[in-house]
Amino acid sequence: xxxxxxxxxxxxxxxxxxxxxxxxxxxxxxxxxxxxxxxxxxxxxxxxxxxxxxxxxxxxxxxxxxxxxxxxxxxxxxxxxxxxxxxxxxxxxxxxxxxxxxxxxxxxxxxxxxxxxxxxxxxxxxxxxxxxxxxxxxxxxxxxxxxxxxxxxxxxxxxxxxxxxxxxxxxxxxxxxxxxxxxxxxxxxxxxxxxxxxxxxxxxxxxxxxxxxx
Numbered sequence: 001x002x003x004x005x006x007x008x009x010x011x012x013x014x015x016x017x018x019x020x021x022x023x024x025x026x027x028x029x030x031x032x033x034x035x036x037x038x039x040x041x042x043x044x045x046x047x048x049x050x051x052x053x054x055x056x057x058x059x060x061x062x063x064x065x066x067x068x069x070x071x072x073x074x075x076x077x078x079x080x081x082x083x084x085x086x087x088x089x090x091x092x093x094x095x096x097x098x099x100x101x102x103x104x105x106x107x108x109x110x111x112x113x114x115x116x117x118x119x120x121x122x123x124x125x126x127x128x129x130x131x132x133x134x135x136x137x138x139x140x141x142x143x144x145x146x147x148x149x150x151x152x153x154x155x156x157x158x159x160x161x162x163x164x165x166x167x168x169x170x171x172x173x174x175x176x177x178x179x180x181x182x183x184x185x186x187x188x189x190x191x192x193x194x195x196x197x198x199x200x201x202x203x204x205x206x207x208x209x210x211x212x213x214x
Contacts, residue, residue, distance in 0.1 A: 001036070001039050001042075003036045003038075003039075006046060007036060007038055007046055007050075010046055010047065010049075010050035011032065011033045011034075011036075011037070011050060012033060013050070014032065014033075014050050014052065014066055015029050015032055015033045017052055017067075018032065018052070018066060018067055018070050021052075021067055023067070023070045023071065023074060024074070025070075025073070025074045027078075027101055028070050028073050028074050028097070028101070029070070030100075031073075031096075031097045031100035031101060032066060032069070032070060032097065034100060035093070035096050035097065035100060037049050037050060037063075037066070037093060038050070039125065040057075040063060040091040040092060040093045041055055041057060041063055041091065050066075052065050052066050052067050053065045054068070057090065057091050057114070058111075058113050058114060058117065059111040059113045059114050060206075061090055061091075061111065061114065061206055062090075062206055063090060063091040063093055064090075064093075064094065064152065064205070068203055069093065069094050069097060071184065071200075071201070071203075072094075072150060072152070072173050072184065073094070073097055073098070073101070073150075075171075075173045075184070075186050075200070076148045076150060076171060076173055077171065078098065078101040078102070078103050078148060079102070079147075080101065080102030080103075081102060081103075081104065082102075082103050082104065082147040082148055083103075083104050083106070083143075083145075083146050083147050083148075083167075084098055084103040084104065084105050084106070084146060084147065084148045084149070084150065085106050085107075085108075085139060085140060085143075085144075085146040085148070085149045085150070085162075085165065086098060086105055086106070086107040086108070086129075086149075086150050086152065087108060087136035087137070087139070087149070087150065087151040087152060087153065087162070087208070088108075088109060088110075088136055088151065088152035088153045088208070089107040089108065089109035089114060089115065089118050089131070090109070090114060090118075090152060091114070091118065092107075092118040092121060092122045092127075094150070094152055095107050095118075095122060095127065095129050096122065096125065096127045098129075098150070099127045099129060100127075103148070104130075105129035105130065106129065106130045106132065106140055106143055106146070107129045107130070107131060107132065108132040108133070108134055108135075108136045108139070108140060109131075109132070109133060109134075109136070110133075110134065110135060110136055110209060112133060115131065115133040118131070119131040130143070136151075136153070136208065136209075137155075137159050137161065137162070137208055137209070138159075138161050139159075139161050139162050139165045140165070141161070141164075141165060144164070144165035144166075144167075145165055145166060145167035145168075145170065146165055146166060146167060146170060147167050147169075147170045147171075148170060148171050148172070148173075149162055149165065149166055149170070149171075149172040149173070149174075150172075150173050150174075151172070151173065151174035151175065151208065152205065153175070153205050153206050153207060153208035153209070154175045154176070154177060154179070154182040154203075154204070154205035154206065154207050154208060155174055155175065155176055155182070155207075155208040156176070156177070156178065157176065158172070158174055158176060158185070158187060158197075162174075163187065163189070163195060166187070166189045167189065168189050168190070168191060168192060169188075169189065169190075170188070170189050171186055171187070171188050171189075172186065172187040172189075173185070173186050174187070175203050175205045177202070179207055180204070181202050181203070181204055182202065182203055182204065182205055183199050183200065183201070183202050183203075184199070184200040184201055184202070184203055185197060185198065185199050185200070186198045186200070
């Protein structure tokens with residue numbers, strides 16, 4: 001796998017575009033500039049790999065557009081060493097961004113085809129999260145609580161199973177809505193029984209599938 005001057009130059013251009021779209025977190029931007037996105041989507045030409053758009057990957061899934069990745073990650077306010085649950089490993093690109101920020105990542109993927117591929121591929125890049133194959137809507141209860149939870153698929157509602165796995169003071173970022181459009185939403189666990197919800201911009205994700213989803 002080659003990461004050429006051309007690829008690095010395209011990442012610089014991409015970061016510039018993300019800044020123009022409103023992404024301000026310098027650590028998030030630095031991670032996006034560092035990580036070779038084209039490694040995760042090798043079938044696409046370099047110019048396509050670094051375009052700010054979602055692209056199809058295996059198992060009928062997508063790799064989110066860089067702006068969406070940056071937007072969600074910025075809302076999480078990751079602190080180094082935090083325990084983060086990622087629902088939907090997908091290509092592993094978002095996983096690598098989280099790890100670049102110093103998160104201790106637990107990532108779960110429903111599609112075995114993606115799980116098998118990414119659980120071998122990511123460690124080759126130096127990223128070694130805790131991989132799980134299973135129903136993301138159920139979370140990973142025996143590893144809870146988590147400081148942050150990131151859901152990378154659209155859900156009709158916020159699963160109670162995930163709320164229960166969020167630590168007090170923790171933040172969940174999840175796109176909520178119907179199958180056509182979802183509103184990016186953050187949930188802060190204020191206490192054992194209280195949650196604070198804030199809604200942001202609208203996006204479009206592949207649907208979250210599972211017992212606590214659609």
